[in-house]
Amino acid sequence: MINVLFFASLRERLGCESLTLDYQPEMKLDDIKNQLMAKGDNWQNVLSGNVLAAIDQEMVQGDAEIHDNAEIAFFPPVTGG
Amino acid sequence: MINVLFFASLRERLGCESLTLDYQPEMKLDDIKNQLMAKGDNWQNVLSGNVLAAIDQEMVQGDAEIHDNAEIAFFPPVTGG
């Protein structure tokens, strides 16, 4: 199982805070993203924008590998400070 | 008349806090300095080092002109902050 979290404007625009996906061997972050974008036009639109991602609370790029039980997070560019 | 002030290590090494000199038309700062250096070996030594100067409380270079009643100050490089 993989836990996927969404934050801030992504969470609001998707109307979703978290979901779970089945783990497949050799998955990369972009595979997860493509799977989510296939959920519909809104998912496609929102996730094709400027979206950052983290695996197990560390920022990663699209080619990062996923392990079983990973916590994946998608969020917009950060605006703290 | 011209008032000449000395600060910090210059004051201590010269053993002098202030003195007055007669004003001469077209005097420059370097003329004052040369006049003071002629007072003896110690004055020569101390004033030939790295010495800053101000006329009427503004930092100036050696070619600055002196006016009557000017306040001239000589001091070492500053070390505040």
Added chain:
Amino acid sequence: MDHNQELAMIKVTENDFNVAEEYQALINNNSQDGAVVFFVGLVRDFNQGHSIKGLHLEYYPAMTENALKVIVEKAKERWPIGRVRLIHRVGSLNINDQIVFVGVSSQHREASFEAAQFIMDFLKTEAPFWKKEVTADEGERWVEANQKDQLARKRW
């Protein structure tokens, strides 16, 4: 308080902070450091063309504090600094409220100034916080990330 805790205090909290107390924690029993630099960020009344009434700060609880630790560690590797204190608030804030505090001590001022700027530049671009503003004219809006902050981060 153990040694590490004293050298770097990092906190993400809903509570306000007290600048005088943070300053004391940077200088108490610290006679080797002659320089203290700090930065406070506050909620302004106007941002990105909108008049602001307040804001809400969202974060990623499992990740944010650790992201800040990584940034502070990078600063410590890069400059000879003494103590660091970094506090970032989350939740609902009003105009003039304090948002963020970064305090750095060092022997000489250059290290403190540069490390404090480095920490802020990385915090602004890499730490998972998101601001939603309550505007006077358009209701609520998510603050957009700033090109200028990306550039500031790239200079290091």
Added chain:
Amino acid sequence: MDHNQELAMIKVTENDFNVAEEYQALINNNSQDGAVVFFVGLVRDFNQGHSIKGLHLEYYPAMTENALKVIVEKAKERWPIGRVRLIHRVGSLNINDQIVFVGVSSQHREASFEAAQFIMDFLKTEAPFWKKEVTADEGERWVEANQKDQLARKRW
């Protein structure tokens, strides 16, 4: 307090200052500035190879405060800053005593950070203050001007 006084407070004094009060004076009724940077310089226990017991700060009473005003004016011409507070102590100081405070507010953090550094770099090289240290090993000695400070000043 008139408008100018509020925007730039400059003081040369034997008295200590209170960082919390200075911070309040930078932010009170100031909802347009989202950034406050400040620097505090303190007496360290070790300098230029000597263990220090205290120091005496000499200045040029007729000139020093005005020299600081000129430096602050230059900073205000160069960056969009709000308020500036600059305090420099003179007379006898002990280890850990506060020597100098520079506080700057601005809308965005870059201006405050740069202006505060600019003010310190010019103060260190152009404002008539001289430090005489009381050392543990060699009695009293005048602090020597620092090549690094000259370089820092030249970057602007």
